[in-house]
Amino acid sequence: MQRLFVGLELPRSVAEQLGRVRVEYPTARWHPVQALHLTLCFIGEVNAQTANAMAGALHDLPDPELKLTIRGVGYFGTPERPRVLWAGVTAEAALMQLQEEVEQRLVPVGLVPDTRAYRPHITLARVRQGGEPLRAFLEGHADLALPPFAVDHLSLYVSRGGEGGVRYEVIERFSWLKR
Template identity: 55%
Template sequence: MLRLFVGIELPDTVKQALAKLCEAHPAARWHGPEQLHLTLNFIGQVSEEQARRMAEVLVDVPGPQFELKVQGVGYFGAPERPQVLWAGVAETPLLYQLQQRLEARLLPLGLEPDGRSYTPHITLARIRHGMPLQAFLQRHAQLSLPAFPVDHIGLFLSRSGDQGVRYEVLQRFRLL
């Protein structure tokens, strides 16, 4: 079984800028620059045959290229017990439209629908023990990186190992 998701690769300049946000925090397990990406659709565990069929429907992804801008920081979880620290993106209608088109193409092939609304984000760290993040959030509330072009998406493989989770792009698909 393969653990997959569809996402957007970040330029090295964006990855390096986000990596600089890393700071000592007793409960944070920071993602390295090589792990930073923006997930569009989490697929989960699928067979190699399902993965092949999913890749086929991604070949001619409809939708224009667009620009994406990393902006702001936030977290998932309760304020007293945050679980994930993330960087957000500026409101980009074309991003939401792309995510919805991809979901519509992948649902018939076994993608499990997500009951939550799509919240585009770049996971920076996982937080253990629910340590408060208010100081970090205040320091980086005005985070704003230069916009970058998005001209393709990737089908990512997620692998767990001794060194944590690693992501590998199996295939890239140009936006038309």
């Protein structure tokens, strides 16, 4: 069984800029810069046959002419118990349509779609508690704004646990079908 998701890789320069938002946060487990990505669709645990079918469904995606814009930071959870610190990604029409297209292609081959609305973000850290560190993080990076950047493919990732924490590996990249 493999734990899979579909996402967009970030250019190295963008990931390095996001790596600079790290602050002294005693209960945060910051994601390594090389692991930062934008998840489009979480798949979960699947067998090899389903993984192959899902990879096949992702071929020949039309070019969404996609540019991503990163703006601001936030968290999921409550101020007392935030679970995730994130950088926001503007929910532009092309991104939202791509996410929907990916999900629609994967449902027939076994994806159980998420019932929650898609909220584009880049997970920066997982945390165990809030308080002053959360407030300092939010205030210190409220004006985060990176220049828009183009995306020319999406990736199928496998998530692997281990002693050093979770690692994300790209299984396959899918370039856009040019119109």
